[in-house]
Amino acid sequence: MPPTRRALTLVAPVAGFLLGFLDFVWISLVPYPFAELGNSTATWAVAAFALGWWARAGALRAAVAATVLLVVAVPSYYLAAALLQGDDLAVIAAPAALLWMAFGVLAGVVFGVAGTWAHLVGWRRVVGTALPAAVFVEEALRFVGKARSGYPGAWWNVIIDLALAALVVLLVARAARARLLTAAVALPLAVVGALTFTAVAG
Template sequence: MRPDDRLVALVAVVGGFLLGSLDFVWIKFVPYPFAELGNSTATWAVAAFAVGWWARAGWRRAALAAAVLLVVAVPSYDLAATLIQGDDLAILWLPASLLWMFLGVLAGVVFGVGGTWARSTGWQRIVGTALPAAVFFEEAARYAETAADPYRTGLWWNVAIDAALGVLLVVLVGRTHRQRALALAVAVPVAVVIYLGFAVAAG
């Protein structure tokens, strides 16, 4: 049953608050290597995907809800940092926070729509199913790049965790073995595109 617009709006706002605040709590108190799942762009992207998937039909509604989720999550994260470890409340309106909210809009649209596509048919279903895996595979690649440093070999655990989560999400979201195989194949080049996007943004 498709949830109504009021419920979708409520879930987006409350979910964003919980995502941001609990994400900081996770980072603060969960031991390594699982703590890194909190400090993860992939985790937030998959949360946006989940909202789009749950919202069902209506890609505009899913995109808006997922974008709201991520935008609300940013100040919620900063507020949790202020309350738990005494960070300056001014971080809420620093340029870095505003940038993350802007990126949250972009990621929310892409992954929110991806969530609805994963319930669709044809090539849209394959691409939608591939997106959560792609974002975890891309993050695994960035961890692998850093783990090549002999002083940071522990990051290979994060490479393994992210790769495993990517495959698991395809298994859970895909409906048939063929869809899962195609989604995994599509996820690899999509991960490369995301990786290059991060490289350009960082450069």
């Protein structure tokens, strides 16, 4: 049964605060290479997908909730950095933070809607279930580039991201045929995502 609008309104900002704050704690405490999951855009995107999946009914409602999740997570992350590491609180309003919030709006809409699509039938279900796997594959492709440039231990991150992509496929797509189709669609989506990320970040 989908959550009520009131429940979703409460959960989205609270989950966003926890995502950002605990993300920084994760980076501070967990050893490499798993610490990289704290800096992972894929991790945040899948969190938005999970909220959309939980919201179920209404693509617009899921998109708004997932956007709130990611936008709130950004200042929460920098707040944790200020409290735990002594960083300047002014960074919360810095251009880099505002840029990440803008990315959060985009990712929240895309992955929040994907979470609701994963409950539907037809092509929307295929795309919806493929997107969370695709974002981990896309991140793995970026780590391949880093590994070739001599980034220490990057191959471990490739392995971790690909393993998480496979895990997402197993969890979201239940039947064997659906899993194969999800994996097949996730690969070209990952390539498109990698090209898009390179164009925007570059």
